[in-house]
Amino acid sequence: MTLHLAWLGLTLAGGVVLGAFPASYVLLVAQKRELDGQPLSSGDLWRLFRANFWRANAFGYATGILIAGGLAEMLLLPRGEVHPLVAMIVPITTLWISYWTINAWVLLADAEELSLESTRRTVPLILLHPLRSVSLLLCLGLAILGFALLPALAVAAGSSIVTLILMKVGRGASTSPQPTGTMKGEL
Template identity: 30%
Template structure:
């Protein structure tokens, strides 16, 4: 196999892996009844991406995904309760503001949207931190929040890359259907690993 053929083969292999991982994410989310399957399926996807980024590219996907899904089922759903509760509060606040607009309440948009932005960035760090650190849920959330605070440039890069990804997926919806979840996980896990390693390097010094 010449160099060109090898490159094409590697590209096709990774396209297949990303598509398969996205399918596993959807399958296990549905298998868990969506409500209880979404968070363990998402953390399993991030765990697979983390292994790939750390050089473990030949792991059996289905078997490894199932292992992570089972291992973190309860813990990830505990994380899901927190995320769902905060998202629910945000939704209630938005509904209340939209249905009670007056001169007194319009100022509440600014702090609410600022909180939504911070919470969204926090979520980008939360799933990578969950699979990277073997800690209780509360400590995982604490680590994710602190690392987010001390890495504003990294947070900006995450927003930029995901914004570009969103525009590409919006232009080509078929790509979102085939690769959306796995591509999102790869981008955020890759950038967050950089932040985690930087923090670890400072701690080692």
């Protein structure tokens, strides 16, 4: 509940439109720290929010525009006037970008590093761990279904429950290189 209120406060502090993505990143990192037994103070949450404000917005809006563009293309694509290959590529690409985006947020929060280099490393990690990646999406879908069935749950603890589920399922791989040449969490 406390993390949910922190997310709402940070989203409002960013002016809602510019606050949602950084607040979501901070919430994922805070949930990771809670699971590790190292909870963040409200001052730490604020510092993390400010430090990653523009990068989180750049990542969130860039991927959001790609997904929205793909969805719009699927809806507006004239049926029968386009080559079947093109009609197939647009939905597949949109699905992949959506799949990658959801998984990338969790991997970036787990590594506590929101940079272009760590974002690049998320693609092979997602491809190398398809079971965890698909499990993450299934858990997110179930959480959304639960909110649809019990709207009061979404109001009471929405964002913190979703991030708890995402961080529990999606942890293990990291975008930070390890000195031994393996990725964090790998044996």
